[in-house]
Amino acid sequence: MSSLKTTVTGYAGYRGREGQLSFLLHRFTGLGTLLFLAIHILDTATVYFIPSLYDHAIALYQSTLFGIGELALVFCVIFHGVNGLRIAYLDMFRPKDWEIRRQRSGVRATLAISMVLWLPAAFIMLRNLAIHNFGMFGG
Amino acid sequence: MATITPAPVRTIRRPSNYENAAWRWMRYSAFLLIPLAWGHVLLQDIIVGVHNMDINYVAMRWANIGWRIYDILLLAFAFAHGVNGLRQVLFDYISTSTTRRTLSRVLFAFWLVISLIGAIAIFGGVRMD
Numbered sequence: 729m730s731s732l733k734t735t736v737t738g739y740a741g742y743r744g745r746e747g748q749l750s751f752l753l754h755r756f757t758g759l760g761t762l763l764f765l766a767i768h769i770l771d772t773a774t775v776y777f778i779p780s781l782y783d784h785a786i787a788l789y790q791s792t793l794f795g796i797g798e799l800a801l802v803f804c805v806i807f808h809g810v811n812g813l814r815i816a817y818l819d820m821f822r823p824k825d826w827e828i829r830r831q832r833s834g835v836r837a838t839l840a841i842s843m844v845l846w847l848p849a850a851f852i853m854l855r856n857l858a859i860h861n862f863g864m865f866g867g
Numbered sequence: 868m869a870t871i872t873p874a875p876v877r878t879i880r881r882p883s884n885y886e887n888a889a890w891r892w893m894r895y896s897a898f899l900l901i902p903l904a905w906g907h908v909l910l911q912d913i914i915v916g917v918h919n920m921d922i923n924y925v926a927m928r929w930a931n932i933g934w935r936i937y938d939i940l941l942l943a944f945a946f947a948h949g950v951n952g953l954r955q956v957l958f959d960y961i962s963t964s965t966t967r968r969t970l971s972r973v974l975f976a977f978w979l980v981i982s983l984i985g986a987i988a989i990f991g992g993v994r995m996d
Contacts, residue, residue, distance in 0.1 A: 735960070755956060762949035769946065769981050773988035775925050779995065782922045789917045798912060805908050812897050819894075827873040849913050860918040 746835035747828065754811050757804035764801050795857040802849050807842040814838050889951055896948040903941045926993040935989055942985045950978040 742748060771785040788794060814834055818825050825834070858864040881887055911917070915924070928934045954974050961967055 758949065758952045759956065762953055765945055765949055766981055769942065769985040772925070773984045775922055775993045776988035776991040777984075779922060779993065782925070786917065786920050786922075789920075795917075798917065802908055802912055805904055809897075809901050809905060813901065816894060816897065823876050824873075826876070828871045849908075852913050853916070856916045856918055 746832040750811060750831075750835040750838065753807060754815075757808040757811075760804045761801065761808060764797075790860065792857060792861050795853065795861065799850050799853055802853070803842070803846045806845045806849075807838070810842050810845070811838050889954075893948060893951060893955075896944045899940070899944050900948060903937070904945055907937075907941055922993060922995070926995065929989070929992050935992075938989050939986065942982060942989065946982055946985070947978060950974055 739748075739752060744751070771782070774781040774785060789798070814837075818834070855865065859866075911920075929938075954971060957970055957974075958967060961970060
């Protein structure tokens with residue numbers, strides 16, 4: 729088993745540009761979403777097992793810190809999905825496009841599409857935070 | 868700029884074993900998760916928003932059998948996709964087959980316990996005090 733140090737220095741030092749960036753982002757967004765998902769299944773399950781706890785869990789999610797985490801989470805779900813669709817499309821319909829130059833433009837397009845989908849979502853979530861946590865916009 | 872050689876496309880025969888099934892599971896669950904997970908995020912985080920949620924909201928939502936089916940599907944596909952993804956990531960750092968087998972079993976138990984807790988809650992519904 730390679731050490732954590734080897735992994736981190738390897739990831740940081742390897743200059744794989746867009747292809748490596750997309751690999752790393754796919755990994756981190758997937759693992760990040762899984763971490764939240766495991767917690768989220770358990771917190772939702774309190775409605776059946778310990779109903780008095782549920783509103784406390786939701787109160788935590790309504791905090792500013794978790795609100796920022798929610799912005800990150802939504803980006804993770806969007807990017808992981810768009811990039812996953814790119815991978816599946818290339819595998820199934822364009823296997824010859826698994827080639828560095830195409831990869832580079834593909835990864836850039838994936839990031840652009842993810843941002844286009846994420847920015848309006850982020851705007852709405854930030855607005856909700858401003859209204860409910862900071863009393864702005866007549867909240 | 869250095870010249871880039873296109874990677875040759877190779878064809879291989881796929882053995883039909885557990886890893887092959889796991890790989891196909893990742894691909895097909897992914898297609899279902901695009902509408903399921905994105906729909907869930909769009910509804911709960913964007914349209915409703917976490918500030919408008921409490922236990923009564925969950926009760927209202929789960930009063931509709933359609934949403935319970937939706938949530939069961941999301942639970943089944945998303946969590947198994949995620950845990951198998953974690954397994955694939957960890958396999959990158961584990962080379963011995965005994966450790967891999969142990970890890971697979973631990974992750975399977977982890978997946979089973981959390982999925983059961985989630986499924987019992989969805990079937991059982993909201994218990995108001």
